[in-house]
Amino acid sequence: MVSNRCKMAVKEELKKLKLHFMVVDLGEVEIMENISMEQRQLLKAALLDSGLELMDDKKSMLIEKIKNVIIQMVHHTVEPIKINFSDYLSQQLNHDYTYLSNLFSEVQGTTIEQFIISHKTERIKELIIYGELNITEIAWKMNYSSVAHLSSQFKKVTGLSPSHFKQLKDKRRNPIEEIGK
Secondary structure (H helix, E strand, O other): OOOHHHHHHHHHHHHHOOOOEEEEEOOEEEEOOOOOHHHHHHHHHHHHHOOOOOOOOHHHHHHHHHHHHHHHHHHHOOOOOOOOHHHHHHHHHOOOHHHHHHHHHHHHOOOHHHHHHHHHHHHHHHHHHHOOOOHHHHHHHOOOOOHHHHHHHHHHHHOOOHHHHHHOOOOOOOOHHHOOO
C-alpha cells in the first residue's frame, strides 16, 4: 500500500469479509482474529482485484516497508530529515543498512538510492507545479545541499533543468505507485 486510497481499499475488503482490524497502515495490516485459509484466499483475491498484493514472505514485507518509509519521508514529511537516509532507514526498520540495501537491490533490480532519487524528482516536479516555493526553498525542503545539486540531479533524471520543466505546458508526473519500477 502506497497511498491513502490503497488503505481505504484494504479496509473495505476487510469489512466485506467481516474481519476486524486494529491497524491498516502503509504496507501492513493487523487483524484482531485468526483468519482461516479460506478467508486468506478470499482476501488475497479481493486485493488482487484492487491491484494490491497480499505478501507472505518476510523479505517481500521488508522491501515494502523500505518503500513505504521512503515514500513517507519524501512525499509526506513536512520538515526535512536532518540525518542521512541510510541512518534514517536503519533506525526506522531496525536493520543494518547494508542488509537493507543488498536485499532491496537484489529484489528490486535498483538501488535504494535510485528509488529515493526517483521519488525526490517526482516530489520536486509536484512542488514546481504548485508554484508555492521557489527552487531555493524546494532545495532546502528536499534536503539538498545546494540548488546546484538539486538542479544537477533533476536534470540527470528528467533531461530538463527545473526552470525548463517549470516552463513546460504539459508537466508530466508519475503516480507514486509507478515510481521506481
